[in-house]
Amino acid sequence: MSRSAKIFATVAVTGLALSACGGNASGGAPDSSSGGGTLVIGVDLPLQGASKDASEATVNAMQLYLDQTGSKAGKYKVKLKVYDDSTAAKGAWDDATCAKNAQDHVGNTEEVAVMGTYNSGCAQIIAPVLNQDPSGPMLMVSHANTNPGLTKAWEPGEPEKYFPSGSRSYARVIATDDYQGAAGAQFAAKDLGVKNCYVLNDNQTYGQGVGKAFEDEAKKQGIKVLGNQAWDAKQPNYTALFTSIKASKPECVYLAGIFDNNGGQLVKDKVKVLGDNSKVKLLAPDGFSGYPEFDGLAQAQGAYLTFAGLTATTLREEGGPGADLLDAYKKKYGEDPATSYALYGVEALQVILQAIEKSDGTRKSITEQVFSGSGISIPADKSVVGKKLDIDPKTGDVSVLDISVLQVTDKEEKFLKPWPVS
Amino acid sequence: MAATATSVAVPAAIDRKAVIQRYATYVILLGLVVWLSANLINSPSQFFSAGMVGLNLGMLYALIALGYTLVYGIIELINFAHGDLFMLGALFSGFLLTTVMGQEHSDFLGIVLLLVTIVGTMLFCGGINVTLEFVAYRRLRRAPKLAPLITAVGMSFVLQFIGLKWNGSTPKQWPSVLPEGSFGIGDFQVDYSLLAVIGVTVPVLLLLRWVITSTRQGKAMRAVAQDQDAARLMGVNVNRTISFTFLIGGALAGTAGVMYQQVVGTTAYNLGYQLGLIAFVSAVLGGIGNISGAVLGGILIGLIQGFNDGLPYGFGQKWSQSVVFAILILLMVFKPEGLLGRPTTEKV
Numbered sequence: 048m049s050r051s052a053k054i055f056a057t058v059a060v061t062g063l064a065l066s067a068c069g070g071n072a073s074g075g076a077p078d079s080s081s082g083g084g085t086l087v088i089g090v091d092l093p094l095q096g097a098s099k100d101a102s103e104a105t106v107n108a109m110q111l112y113l114d115q116t117g118s119k120a121g122k123y124k125v126k127l128k129v130y131d132d133s134t135a136a137k138g139a140w141d142d143a144t145c146a147k148n149a150q151d152h153v154g155n156t157e158e159v160a161v162m163g164t165y166n167s168g169c170a171q172i173i174a175p176v177l178n179q180d181p182s183g184p185m186l187m188v189s190h191a192n193t194n195p196g197l198t199k200a201w202e203p204g205e206p207e208k209y210f211p212s213g214s215r216s217y218a219r220v221i222a223t224d225d226y227q228g229a230a231g232a233q234f235a236a237k238d239l240g241v242k243n244c245y246v247l248n249d250n251q252t253y254g255q256g257v258g259k260a261f262e263d264e265a266k267k268q269g270i271k272v273l274g275n276q277a278w279d280a281k282q283p284n285y286t287a288l289f290t291s292i293k294a295s296k297p298e299c300v301y302l303a304g305i306f307d308n309n310g311g312q313l314v315k316d317k318v319k320v321l322g323d324n325s326k327v328k329l330l331a332p333d334g335f336s337g338y339p340e341f342d343g344l345a346q347a348q349g350a351y352l353t354f355a356g357l358t359a360t361t362l363r364e365e366g367g368p369g370a371d372l373l374d375a376y377k378k379k380y381g382e383d384p385a386t387s388y389a390l391y392g393v394e395a396l397q398v399i400l401q402a403i404e405k406s407d408g409t410r411k412s413i414t415e416q417v418f419s420g421s422g423i424s425i426p427a428d429k430s431v432v433g434k435k436l437d438i439d440p441k442t443g444d445v446s447v448l449d450i451s452v453l454q455v456t457d458k459e460e461k462f463l464k465p466w467p468v469s
Numbered sequence: 470m471a472a473t474a475t476s477v478a479v480p481a482a483i484d485r486k487a488v489i490q491r492y493a494t495y496v497i498l499l500g501l502v503v504w505l506s507a508n509l510i511n512s513p514s515q516f517f518s519a520g521m522v523g524l525n526l527g528m529l530y531a532l533i534a535l536g537y538t539l540v541y542g543i544i545e546l547i548n549f550a551h552g553d554l555f556m557l558g559a560l561f562s563g564f565l566l567t568t569v570m571g572q573e574h575s576d577f578l579g580i581v582l583l584l585v586t587i588v589g590t591m592l593f594c595g596g597i598n599v600t601l602e603f604v605a606y607r608r609l610r611r612a613p614k615l616a617p618l619i620t621a622v623g624m625s626f627v628l629q630f631i632g633l634k635w636n637g638s639t640p641k642q643w644p645s646v647l648p649e650g651s652f653g654i655g656d657f658q659v660d661y662s663l664l665a666v667i668g669v670t671v672p673v674l675l676l677l678r679w680v681i682t683s684t685r686q687g688k689a690m691r692a693v694a695q696d697q698d699a700a701r702l703m704g705v706n707v708n709r710t711i712s713f714t715f716l717i718g719g720a721l722a723g724t725a726g727v728m729y730q731q732v733v734g735t736t737a738y739n740l741g742y743q744l745g746l747i748a749f750v751s752a753v754l755g756g757i758g759n760i761s762g763a764v765l766g767g768i769l770i771g772l773i774q775g776f777n778d779g780l781p782y783g784f785g786q787k788w789s790q791s792v793v794f795a796i797l798i799l800l801m802v803f804k805p806e807g808l809l810g811r812p813t814t815e816k817v
Binding site for chain 2: 097279309
């Protein structure tokens with residue numbers, strides 16, 4: 048290449064890169080001469096791998112809700128655009144794909160807010176990019192990120208590092224792992240009466256966070272934590288790992304992580320080495336909830352799961368908009384959603400829709416509706432989780448903190464009891 | 470990398486090098502013995518179960534490692550697609566035994582169908598391996614070394630893609646037809662599944678030994694491995710002999726696939742990459758091209774992993790791969806030809 052060609056190429060590539068990161072200056076405001084236009088809400092979920100069923104159910108429930116409400120938010124028409132943050136090769140969320148999606152959300156000029164993600168680690172990658180959108184910050188509301196660090200002090204530098212622009216742009220509609228991990232430990236101590244427990248984590252953001260929360264609370268509850276080590280998702284099996292754990296005679300094992308990380312093999316080897324789940328209790332957080340493959344495993348029967356929200360069973364009993372939506376879903380698809388997170392997806396959508404309704408249709412204005420004044424509040428008769436729901440404008444956290452305890456029996460996750468959050 | 474032991478060098482220098490090598494090997498071995506003894510004294514039952522787990526995995530590594538070693542021995546090609554062939558074998562086994570024949574429990578019929586599955590999968594994997602050789606490697610036989618190597622890597626991706634489409638990207642769980650449970654005294658328990666693995670692996674290994682040492686075809690294989698041109702002049706059909714080697718290597722990968730699918734019970738499309746790498750390391754550790762070496766290397770690595778993950782004074786599972794490779798590197802520094810390999814002057 049001659050020198051001038053090199054210079055030309057450099058300029059061209061730089062130009063491309065800039066245009067890719069750009070987005071338009073107005074950031075989403077359609078031409079509002081006709082009193083409104085169509086705004087796009089991005090939905091960012093892992094659509095391949097083990098989470099596929101849960102993600103599809105979430106998208107379906109959201110679309111169903113939009114169809115029921117005429118796809119409108121105030122004077123604007125609204126439609127969903129679904130982004131996949133997983134790869135076939137990984138079979139789970141993938142950080143490079145999350146980074147690419149973040150740029151695409153910002154780059155898609157019609158898009159005004161993002162609903163997602165499913166995995167906390169993915170949200171950590173996307174949130175700062177949306178926050179630095181020159182026409183924004185762009186709003187992100189998650190239905191399933193439970194890692195505390197995204198909204199409150201947790202690890203060093205959190206949550207500030209997700210908001211480089213200085214103002215907040217990330218909210219969520221579920222309780223966090225400091226509650227969920229603690230609830231798991233309290234349940235193990237009070238209801239199961241275990242005296243000691245072994246924690247395994249999958250070495251990812253979510254797994255380490257919920258494992259740490261469980262461990263801290265377990266110690267307070269007088270449970271001896273025998274160890275907290277990572278399981279390697281790439282190992283062919285975990286027989287040797289559980290052999291070393293067996294020596295410490297655990298009464299319970301807590302699997303802090305997601306089922307996608309070879310969770311099936313892990314559970315099988317737990318039962319093979321330590322005995323079934325009535326003998327040595329098996330507890331897991333919501334990272335193992337909503338996976339039909341897990342529920343169907345013979346070795347998973349009897350396992351206890353915590354879920355950072357209310358389940359379909361509870362919502363049905365309570366009646367109201369949540370139950371109606373569930374009935375409509377069942378009528379359309381012939382079954383309940385594969386995950387209880389589907390309704391929280393709708394709840395997050397309700398938050399975004401209300402923000403759009405109050406705003407002037409630009410990204411910046413939509414985000415401001417959530418993080419200024421009294422913030423967003425969904426009244427109980429509208430809210431699909433059956434309770435009045437407020438988003439704290441200072442933190443983006445939610446006022447409703449529900450933790451459910453479930454048990455896998457007969458190849459289904461059965462609701463066991465709600466757990467009071469303290 | 471070749472260890473040139475020519476008579477040009479000063480004898481004293483060779484002596485000193487040899488002494489250092491010998492003592493370094495002793496030190497490494499002594500360290501291992503101390504570590505294992507400490508664990509054995511601390512908790513004998515745990516040592517025993519970790520050893521059983523390791524032996525179980527090691528047998529499977531050995532079966533896969535044999536395929537690497539056989540092919541390398543005869544045409545000096547590291548067949549990178551071999552691990553993925555094993556993965557397809559595991560998928561095929563699940564497909565045949567559970568999906569087609571619908572066997573989900575352990576009973577007499579299950580064992581019969583398992584034997585049918587083993588034969589079926591052996592043929593399936595052997596066939597794929599022969600096809601790979603015919604389509605991709607044969608015309609590159611006289612090409613520079615890198616060309617077949619890159620082709621093998623390419624073939625590995627092709628097989629992985631087939632596995633991805635077939636199995637999906639999530640690991641799949643399968644029911645086992647092997648009897649569950651274990652027998653033994655108190656804490657010293659041996660799983661029935663380990664017996665099954667030994668019961669399949671040992672006869673297969675003995676059969677392989679017999680084929681190579683005592684049959685006409687085996688003699689042809691050894692001749693081709695030594696010198697292709699000379700073998701051709703002596704009337705050996707070189708193409709057929711190489712195809713036969715690939716057939717056997719594939720059949721061994723198929724056997725490993727069935728045993729893995731039955732004993733571990735999870736299949737994933739990227740299984741071949743992980744296990745293939747470990748099996749390749751086993752082959753190198755034992756001395757690439759050496760059949761007994763591959764078995765020894767496989768069992769050793771299985772044991773190292775089992776002990777490391779399962780013992781009170783181990784590094785834990787996080788370091789499993791690191792420990793294996795650290796040991797390999799140490800050994801390669803002092804004994805580049807592997808445990809049972811012969812020092813060579815022109816290979817690699």
